[in-house]
Amino acid sequence: MSFARLVIYFSCCCLLISLDVSGQSTIENSETSQMSFDDQRVFKDVAGMLRCPTCTGLSVLDSDAKFSVQIQNLVKKQIDQGKSKEDILNYFEKRYGPWILRQPPKRGFHIVAWVFPLVLIVLGPLIVWFMVWRRSRKSSEYMVRSADEIAEEFKQAINQALAASKGS
Amino acid sequence: MANYGFFLLFLCSASCLYGFAASLAAAKWRNRRLFQSARFAATASGVLSLIACGFVWYAILNHDFSLYYAYKNSSTDLPFFYKITAFWSSLEGSHMLWTVFLNICTVVCLWTFSKDNEHIMPYVGASLLVVLGWMYYLAITHSDIFAVTPVAAAEGRGMNTLLQNPYMAIHPPMLFVGYTTLAVPFAYSIAALCYGDVTEGWLKTVRRWSLISWCFLTAAIILGGRWAYVELGWAGYWAWDPVENSSFLPWLLVTSLLHCLLVQGQLGQLKRLTFVLAILSFFLTFFGTFITRSGVITSVHSFAESPIGPSYLLFISGLLLASSLIYGFRAYLVLPTDTGKVWGVSKESAVVVCLLILLSFAAIVFVGTIFPIVSETITKQRISIQAPYFNAFAPYVGFGLIVTIAIGNLLRYQANNFGESLKVFVYATVIALPITGLFAWQADIFDTVSPFNKGIQLAGVQLIFWCAVCLSWDLLLRIKMIRGHWTLFFSRNRAFLGAYIAHMGALVMILGFLGNYRGLEQEVSLNADEVKSVLGYELKFVSGIEVSKVDNVRLFTAPIEVSQQGRLIARMKPARSLYPTSKDLLNEIAVDGGIWRDLYIVLKDFDRNQGKQIVIQINVNPTVRFVWLATIIMVIGGLVALSDAYRGDRSRDVIAGKWETG
Numbered sequence: 132m133s134f135a136r137l138v139i140y141f142s143c144c145c146l147l148i149s150l151d152v153s154g155q156s157t158i159e160n161s162e163t164s165q166m167s168f169d170d171q172r173v174f175k176d177v178a179g180m181l182r183c184p185t186c187t188g189l190s191v192l193d194s195d196a197k198f199s200v201q202i203q204n205l206v207k208k209q210i211d212q213g214k215s216k217e218d219i220l221n222y223f224e225k226r227y228g229p230w231i232l233r234q235p236p237k238r239g240f241h242i243v244a245w246v247f248p249l250v251l252i253v254l255g256p257l258i259v260w261f262m263v264w265r266r267s268r269k270s271s272e273y274m275v276r277s278a279d280e281i282a283e284e285f286k287q288a289i290n291q292a293l294a295a296s297k298g299s
Numbered sequence: 300m301a302n303y304g305f306f307l308l309f310l311c312s313a314s315c316l317y318g319f320a321a322s323l324a325a326a327k328w329r330n331r332r333l334f335q336s337a338r339f340a341a342t343a344s345g346v347l348s349l350i351a352c353g354f355v356w357y358a359i360l361n362h363d364f365s366l367y368y369a370y371k372n373s374s375t376d377l378p379f380f381y382k383i384t385a386f387w388s389s390l391e392g393s394h395m396l397w398t399v400f401l402n403i404c405t406v407v408c409l410w411t412f413s414k415d416n417e418h419i420m421p422y423v424g425a426s427l428l429v430v431l432g433w434m435y436y437l438a439i440t441h442s443d444i445f446a447v448t449p450v451a452a453a454e455g456r457g458m459n460t461l462l463q464n465p466y467m468a469i470h471p472p473m474l475f476v477g478y479t480t481l482a483v484p485f486a487y488s489i490a491a492l493c494y495g496d497v498t499e500g501w502l503k504t505v506r507r508w509s510l511i512s513w514c515f516l517t518a519a520i521i522l523g524g525r526w527a528y529v530e531l532g533w534a535g536y537w538a539w540d541p542v543e544n545s546s547f548l549p550w551l552l553v554t555s556l557l558h559c560l561l562v563q564g565q566l567g568q569l570k571r572l573t574f575v576l577a578i579l580s581f582f583l584t585f586f587g588t589f590i591t592r593s594g595v596i597t598s599v600h601s602f603a604e605s606p607i608g609p610s611y612l613l614f615i616s617g618l619l620l621a622s623s624l625i626y627g628f629r630a631y632l633v634l635p636t637d638t639g640k641v642w643g644v645s646k647e648s649a650v651v652v653c654l655l656i657l658l659s660f661a662a663i664v665f666v667g668t669i670f671p672i673v674s675e676t677i678t679k680q681r682i683s684i685q686a687p688y689f690n691a692f693a694p695y696v697g698f699g700l701i702v703t704i705a706i707g708n709l710l711r712y713q714a715n716n717f718g719e720s721l722k723v724f725v726y727a728t729v730i731a732l733p734i735t736g737l738f739a740w741q742a743d744i745f746d747t748v749s750p751f752n753k754g755i756q757l758a759g760v761q762l763i764f765w766c767a768v769c770l771s772w773d774l775l776l777r778i779k780m781i782r783g784h785w786t787l788f789f790s791r792n793r794a795f796l797g798a799y800i801a802h803m804g805a806l807v808m809i810l811g812f813l814g815n816y817r818g819l820e821q822e823v824s825l826n827a828d829e830v831k832s833v834l835g836y837e838l839k840f841v842s843g844i845e846v847s848k849v850d851n852v853r854l855f856t857a858p859i860e861v862s863q864q865g866r867l868i869a870r871m872k873p874a875r876s877l878y879p880t881s882k883d884l885l886n887e888i889a890v891d892g893g894i895w896r897d898l899y900i901v902l903k904d905f906d907r908n909q910g911k912q913i914v915i916q917i918n919v920n921p922t923v924r925f926v927w928l929a930t931i932i933m934v935i936g937g938l939v940a941l942s943d944a945y946r947g948d949r950s951r952d953v954i955a956g957k958w959e960t961g
Contacts, residue, residue, distance in 0.1 A: 182683050188540025190685070193533035195903065231687040235670065240678045244670045248692055251659045261656060263642050 365846030545587020797940025
C-alpha cells in the first residue's frame, strides 16, 4: 500500500468515525474486531453483492454455508490488503464468472435486464395513450354511440317530428 | 392400497376428460343434459380424488413405508400434526393437493352459478375440466404419488426438517387455494369470450372468486415470509428468489384484476383487459410452478433432465396458445358500454395508472425471474438475478402506488376534474407532518446512520401518512355524503369500506418495509454468566447450554437474559436442534420484542464439550411486526369487501341463451 493511499484511507476513517459515534464502534468479535468501521461497511456492501453459491436467493453476507464463509474470509483478506469495493467485485467476477454477482453486469446482452424496466416506464404510458386515442378516433369514425346518446338522439328526433307536425 | 389409489386417479383423469368432451358438446348443441353429466363427472372425480388423498394419509399415519412417498417424507417418530402435513411436503403431494383443490373449486363453481350465467356454463365447465384432466394426467404419469418400493422399509426418511414449522404447514394449502380459485375467473373469461359478452352475474361471480383468491394469496405469501423469518435465520422475510416471485406474480395480477373489475362494474369499460388479466393470472400460477418445479431456474441443463419439465412446458404453452387464439378470434365481439368515453382526470383514469404500475412491476419481476435462463441460452454465460436487482426498482413502484392510491381514491368517476381533492392533498400534507414526526421518533428513524437512508425513510413515512390521511378524508366525505347514516353506510358501502381497510393495510405494510433501511446486525461471542453490551442491549448468557428433547427433536438451548439500562426485558432461548433424520444442526431462532422492533437472536455456534461458550448473531429489526399486522388488516379488508351485496353494473344486458334440448 502506497503512502498516499494510506493517508487518504486513514483520513477517510477518521472522518467517518468523527461523523457518527454509534453503538457499532464497540465490536468485540474475533473476526471483525480488527476491521475499522469503514472497512466493515465495505465488507457488508461487497458480501451483500455476492451470491451464496449453494443457497437460493441469499447473499454471502446472510448465509452460513461453508462456501459463503470461505468467500467472506477472502473478502476480508482483500479489504485488509486495501482493495476497493470495485476491485474485489472484479476479482470475484473473474474467478467465478458473472454468476457470482447478485445482479447482472451492465454490459453485453445482460444490459437488456436493466434497459427493459426503463423502456416500460417510457413505453407503457405511450401505449395506453395510443389505445385511448385510437378508440376515440374509431368510435367517431364509425358513429358508434352509447345507449344514452342513442336515446337522446331518438328524443330529439321525436321532438323535431312533433314540432314539425304542430307547425303544419 | 397404492394400486387402488393409482386406479382412482386414473378414473379421475378419465372422468375429467369425459366432462370436458361433454361440456364442449353441451356448448355446441346447447344441451342441458350433457352439461348436467359434465357436472356429475367433475363431482365424481372430486369424490374419488378425496378418497385417494385418504389413502395417502392412511399410509403415512400407519407407517406404511411401502408407499414411496410415505417413506420419503415421513417417519414413525413424526408428531401427528406433521404427519398430516407431510402429505404436501414434497413435489408429488403438493401437485396432488393442488389438483384436489382445483377439483373442489370446479365442483363448487359448476354447482353454484347465477341464473343469468347459465348460458356460458358449458364453456366454463370445459375450460376447467380440460385443465383438471391434464393435472390428473400428470398425477398418474410424471408426478405419481402412489409409486411403491419393492421392499417396505422399517423406518421412513422423515420429513424435511425445515418444513416442520406451523407456518410452513399451512402455507402451501393456503397458497394452493389462492392459485386454484383463480381458475374460476380464468374459466369465466374464456367462457365470456366464447359467448361474446358479459352479464351482471358474470361480474359478480368473477369479483367474488378473485377476492377470495386475493385474500388467500395475500395471507399465504406473507406466511411464507414469516416462515423464512423464524426458520432460516438471515433475519429477513423476502429474498426475491424464484419461488417467492412465482407466488408474488399471480398476486400482482389478481390485484390488477380486482381494480380492473371495479372500472368494469362502474362504467362497463376495460372488459377485454379484465379477460386478459384473468387469463394471465391463472397462467402465471402454472408458469411459476413450471419454473420452480422443472429445474429450469437452476440451469437450462437440469431442465432437460427433469421428467416433468417438458410436459409442463407443453401444457403452459398450450394454455397460452389456446387462450390467445380464443381471445384473438372472439375479443372483438365484446364491446364497452360507452364507446365515446373521455378518459379525463377521474377515478377510472387513476385506476388505469395503478394498473400500469402494477403490471409494469409484474413485468419487471417476471423478467428478473426468467432473464438468467434467457441470457444463458443466448450468451452461454450464467448470471444471477437476486434481491439487489429487484430492490433497485421496488421503491419507485411503492412510491408510484402510494401516490396513485391517494389521488385515485379522492377522484370521482367521470368527474373530469380534481374537484375538492386538491384542497385535501394540501391539508393532508400538513396533518401528516406531526404524525410522521411522532412515528419517526418512536421507531428510531433519527438514529439511522447514513443520511441518505434517513432521508428516504422520512420522506417515505411522510408520504405514507399523507396517503392515509387522504384515504380517511375520503371515507369521511363518503359518510358525509350519506348524511352521517352509519348503519346505512355499513350496510350499503362494504365494498368501499373493504377497499379502505385493505389500502390502509397496504400502507402499514410499506411502513413495515421501510424498517429494512435501518436494521442492525452484529455477531458476538459470550462466555457463561458474562454480560456484554450489544446494539444498546445488555446480553447475559446464563449458566450454560441446556439439552432437552421435545417430540422427535433434541434441542441445545442457550438461555440469554436481555436487559436494557439494567432492567431485564426478556429471557430469550435461541437454540440449535438435531432432528433424528438429519446430521446437521438447525437454527431455532429466538425472536422477542414489540411492535417497534424485533430482537432476533441466532445461536451460530457453541462449545460442544462444556457448553460454556457461544457465538450468537443479534439483529435488531425495526417494524417487522407492521408487516404481519398489515397482512391481517389487508385480509380483513378483503373479507369485508367480499361481504358486500353487489349492486350490479351497467354492462350490456344479455338475454341468457335458452337450452335447445334436455
